[in-house]
Amino acid sequence: MSKKDPYEVLGITRNASAEEVKKAYRKLAIKYHPDKNPGDKAAEERFKEAASAYEILSDPEKKAKYDRFGHNAPGGFGGGFQGGGMNMDDIFSQFGDIFGGHFGGGAFGGGFGQRGGGRTVKGSNLRVRLKMTLEDVANGAEKKIKVTKLVRSKGSEYGKCGTCGGNGQVRRVQSTFLGQMQTVTTCPACGGIGQTVTKRGPGSDEHGLVREEVVVPIKIPAGVEEGMQLNISGMGNEAPAGGIPGDLLVVIEEEAHPELRRDGQNLHHEAFINMVDAALGAKIEVPLVSGKAKVTVEPGTQSNHVLRLKGKGLPSVNRHGHGDIFVHIAVWTPTNLSKEEKNLLEKMRNSEGFQPRPTSKDKGFFERVKEMFGT
Numbered sequence: 595m596s597k598k599d600p601y602e603v604l605g606i607t608r609n610a611s612a613e614e615v616k617k618a619y620r621k622l623a624i625k626y627h628p629d630k631n632p633g634d635k636a637a638e639e640r641f642k643e644a645a646s647a648y649e650i651l652s653d654p655e656k657k658a659k660y661d662r663f664g665h666n667a668p669g670g671f672g673g674g675f676q677g678g679g680m681n682m683d684d685i686f687s688q689f690g691d692i693f694g695g696h697f698g699g700g701a702f703g704g705g706f707g708q709r710g711g712g713r714t715v716k717g718s719n720l721r722v723r724l725k726m727t728l729e730d731v732a733n734g735a736e737k738k739i740k741v742t743k744l745v746r747s748k749g750s751e752y753g754k755c756g757t758c759g760g761n762g763q764v765r766r767v768q769s770t771f772l773g774q775m776q777t778v779t780t781c782p783a784c785g786g787i788g789q790t791v792t793k794r795g796p797g798s799d800e801h802g803l804v805r806e807e808v809v810v811p812i813k814i815p816a817g818v819e820e821g822m823q824l825n826i827s828g829m830g831n832e833a834p835a836g837g838i839p840g841d842l843l844v845v846i847e848e849e850a851h852p853e854l855r856r857d858g859q860n861l862h863h864e865a866f867i868n869m870v871d872a873a874l875g876a877k878i879e880v881p882l883v884s885g886k887a888k889v890t891v892e893p894g895t896q897s898n899h900v901l902r903l904k905g906k907g908l909p910s911v912n913r914h915g916h917g918d919i920f921v922h923i924a925v926w927t928p929t930n931l932s933k934e935e936k937n938l939l940e941k942m943r944n945s946e947g948f949q950p951r952p953t954s955k956d957k958g959f960f961e962r963v964k965e966m967f968g969t
Contacts, residue, residue, distance in 0.1 A: 600647030600660065608661070612652070619648035655823075663912060715787055717744065717833035717840035724844050726818065728851040728861075732883045732908050734816035741842065742807050744831040749795025750802030752835045756790070757783035789835035801834035812844060817859070817911035820848045853881045859908045859917025864924055867891060872925045880921050882906055889921060897925040 601608055604618040622644040624630070631637035650656045720743055726735065754760035758781035767776050780786040791802040798804045810829050818824075823845050830840025854861045863880055871878070875893035879886050880903075889901055900920050907917025931939070942948050 598643060598647075600650045603643050603647040604651065606651075610651075615648065615651045619644055619652070623648075715785075715833045715835070715837035717831035717837065719840040719843055720830045721843040721845060723847050724812075724814075725847045725849050726814065727849050728854060728856070728883055728908075730814070731818060731848065732816060735814045736811065737814065738809050738811050739844075740807055740809055741829075742805055743829075744803040745806045745808070746832050747795025747798035747802050747804045749793065750791060750798050751793040752789045752802065753792040754790075755781060755784040755788055757781050758788065760788040762786040762788040784835075787835045787837070791834070803832060803834060810842060814844075814846070815911060817909040818846045819858075819911070820846060822846045822911075854883070854919070856908070859910055859915075861907045861917065861919045862922060863919060864922045866924045866926045867895075868926050868928065872896070872923075880919070882919065883908070891923065895923055895925075897923060899923040 601610075604610075604615065604622065606614055606618050610618070623641060626637040626641040626644065628634075628638055628641060631641075650660050720741055722739060722741060724737065724739060755762075758764050762781055762784065763778050763786065764781050765776060765778050769775075781788075784790050791798075791800065794800075794802055795804065810826065812824065812826055814824065823843055826842040826844060828839045829842035832839045848856070854863055856862075861883070865878055865880055867876065867878060871891060872895045873893065875895070876891045877888050878891055880889055882903075883906075887903065887906070889903070891901075900922055903919040903921065905916045906919040909916050928935075
């Protein structure tokens with residue numbers, strides 16, 4: 595499915611309320627519903643596009659991620675625009691309640707989410723945390739993670755529910771003083787699925803599922819940040835009776851680097867130099883994400899001076915350039931001097947070159963206080 599703007603698909607603005615999003619989707623979905631347009635492939639595609647757009651814009655987390663990153667959001671949007679397009683089972687299982695009485699025993703029959711008898715169920719999602727080093731973040735990484743999830747037992751078999759005949763619903767007719775009244779309820783035997791377990795495999799539960807450890811390969815894009823969530827579609831718990839598997843949600847955790855601190859795409863490093871190097875200038879070694887670099891400290895450098903290594907920071911998750919590394923100079927004052935060293939410093943203490951003279955480039959004391967404490 596092409597990467598279309600979900601706002602354009604639903605014909606709404608970015609400021610549309612949740613109710614406006616729902617109303618716009620409902621209007622399009624009813625218009626292009628397959629039961630209303632049998633055999634019309636174009637209508638079916640429009641129906642899928644509308645559902646895919648609604649999946650993103652009806653979920654606050656997905657909507658915020660799309661508004662920030664667009665189609666290039668890390669991990670994509672599950673069954674939506676980044677997942678290769680939603681299939682009909684996805685739509686019928688997730689958004690059946692949006693139609694009210696328009697489908698499901700109504701004008702077009704079949705039932706939204708009840709197509710072919712019984713509702714399509716989706717397995718539950720799994721959430722795991724994945725630790726990433728700064729080098730992983732900078733270069734992207736391919737990882738293999740172990741997850742324990744529900745899978746269909748090899749010995750389990752399913753068949754049509756005997757209570758509802760595979761329809762997922764039970765109809766009851768009651769006689770009242772107003773005449774006969776018919777009620778339709780979800781089948782209590784199969785929970786509306788339309789199928790039940792006819793044979794349970796070894797160690798399986800009432801749904802024919804067992805817990806099994808599996809290895810899932812995942813690819814993490816460069817530039818991810820702490821707390822970002824990647825959605826691995828279809829790798830969560832399996833559903834009973836051949837339903838749709840849930841998703842695997844991978845939450846990123848960054849490991850602290852011993853010498854670099856992250857601020858978005860930029861990195862910061864504090865470099866300590868002695869006062870002689872600060873006065874005379876020196877070449878110092880500073881860490882990069884991978885390896886080290888030599889930088890020049892100019893003669894007369896003061897504490898709090900910042901050197902910039904352009905483009906040596908982290909990439910954007912949207913692949914738009916790199917950040918920088920900022921080296922913060924801290925002039926170190928010795929605390930354990932020998933008698934000879936003290937005598938040398940005493941001779942220089944009152945010399946003209948050792949008298950403090952703040953330059954016009956230096957920030958004043960009160961400016962630094964304001965930056966530190968926000969006052």
